[in-house]
Amino acid sequence: MASHVIPTQQLWNYVPIDNGILNPKIVKIPEQPRYIQQVVREGIILVGGGATLLLQVAMPGIARAVDKHSDFTYRPLERLRVTLTYMYCMAHGTKHERALVIQRVHRAHSSIKGPDYSAEDTDLQLWVAASLYVVHISLYEQVCGPLDPVVAEAIYREYSIFLVSLLDPRSMWPENRQAFWVYWNDKIQAAHIGADAKNVARSLLFECQLPFPISILLPLLRLVTAEMLPDALRRAYGLKTGTIQKVVYWLLMIIVNFIYPLLPICIRTYPMQYYMKDRMRR
Numbered sequence: 001m002a003s004h005v006i007p008t009q010q011l012w013n014y015v016p017i018d019n020g021i022l023n024p025k026i027v028k029i030p031e032q033p034r035y036i037q038q039v040v041r042e043g044i045i046l047v048g049g050g051a052t053l054l055l056q057v058a059m060p061g062i063a064r065a066v067d068k069h070s071d072f073t074y075r076p077l078e079r080l081r082v083t084l085t086y087m088y089c090m091a092h093g094t095k096h097e098r099a100l101v102i103q104r105v106h107r108a109h110s111s112i113k114g115p116d117y118s119a120e121d122t123d124l125q126l127w128v129a130a131s132l133y134v135v136h137i138s139l140y141e142q143v144c145g146p147l148d149p150v151v152a153e154a155i156y157r158e159y160s161i162f163l164v165s166l167l168d169p170r171s172m173w174p175e176n177r178q179a180f181w182v183y184w185n186d187k188i189q190a191a192h193i194g195a196d197a198k199n200v201a202r203s204l205l206f207e208c209q210l211p212f213p214i215s216i217l218l219p220l221l222r223l224v225t226a227e228m229l230p231d232a233l234r235r236a237y238g239l240k241t242g243t244i245q246k247v248v249y250w251l252l253m254i255i256v257n258f259i260y261p262l263l264p265i266c267i268r269t270y271p272m273q274y275y276m277k278d279r280m281r282r
Contacts, residue, residue, distance in 0.1 A: 033091060035151060036158035039140045040091040041269045044260055046084075048135035050225035054201055055131040058233055059187075061116070061124045063196035069112050070200075076208045084275045087132075090161050092276060126172050129162040130184060135228070142253070143260050153177060193236035201237050223249060 039045065057063035070079065089101045110120070133156065141147060147155065153176065160173035174180040205222045226239035227249040234241060260268065 032095065033158040033161055035154040036091050036161065038151075039136050039155055040087060041272045042140060042144065043268050043271045044143050044256070045136045045139050046271060047224060047256075048139050048228055049080075050204060050221050051228035052131050052135045053204060054197070054225060054229060054233065054237060055135070056128050057197040057200045058191035058193060058236075059124055059127050060192055060194055060196065061121055062128065063194060063200060064114065064116065065112050065124075067196040067199045068114065076210055081275065081278065084271065085279050087162075088272050088275050089279065092272065097279075122172060125163055127187060129159060129173070130180070130187070132162055133159040133180075134184065138228075143257055145261075156180065188230055188232070191233060191236075193233065198237065201239075205239075224252075 053066075057066055086101055086105065089097045093101070113120070136159075137147075137152075137155070156177050157173075163172060174183050205218070205225065208218065210218065222239070223245055226234050226237075226241050227245065229237070229239070266273075
């Protein structure tokens with residue numbers, strides 16, 4: 001273990017935001033994170049996008065909201081752009097850019113609600129951020145190697161940056177990684193894959209209208225997504241697995257683990273660079 005000590009920093013502070021909906025509300029805008037960028041910049045974490053979404057919609061409130069309000073089946077690349085712009089801006093953007101992102105999130109969430117769900121539900125927001133953390137950190141450490149425990153804890157704390165809909169994110173985010181995994185295991189056991197979640201999974205893995213040649217990657221997306229999910233959730237979604245699928249996934253990850261670390265950093269971080277530049281053109 002490295003001997004250095006990472007100082008505790010004030011990641012959040014309150015500023016007034018006038019977004020046309022929350023005015024005159026006081027919203028927390030995160031300061032520039034220092035450690036999370038090490039993970040978020042890596043293109044490899046995008047491999048887990050399908051698993052992240054299916055983990056998130058394992059909570060019925062999220063599943064209902066996504067099934068009723070999302071149009072990613074017909075506009076998958078636009079939905080991807082919005083999601084990645086949010087993620088990269090929160091981790092890599094300036095304070096002003098993060099403030100704009102938070103305004104847009106609040107504006108979008110204000111209209112996503114129904115009798116038994118709301119995009120502003122704090123417990124659901126916590127689960128969304130938790131799913132991002134688990135998938136990102138799992139892929140990063142699998143491909144790029146284990147993190148120093150001290151750095152890993154600092155990165156974990158900074159993932160609270162994605163709790164943008166909460167006025168006090170740190171009060172909701174589990175205190176440390178040990179507490180987080182207790183929370184995570186409890187939520188996985190309580191997960192329920194209902195009709196809404198299955199609709200989302202079918203739309204993502206089978207009906208997503210992607211342009212050629214990207215569309216030929218859908219079978220690979222199904223394979224990777226299925227193998228990344230916990231066994232109980234994979235069975236609940238009705239996703240196929242078996243010896244052949246597991247061997248293919250194992251061989252694929254061996255190849256990725258060998259090649260990816262050898263790539264120039266400009267290639268590994270290309271998605272982040274692309275979407276950060278794209279947001280400046282809009």
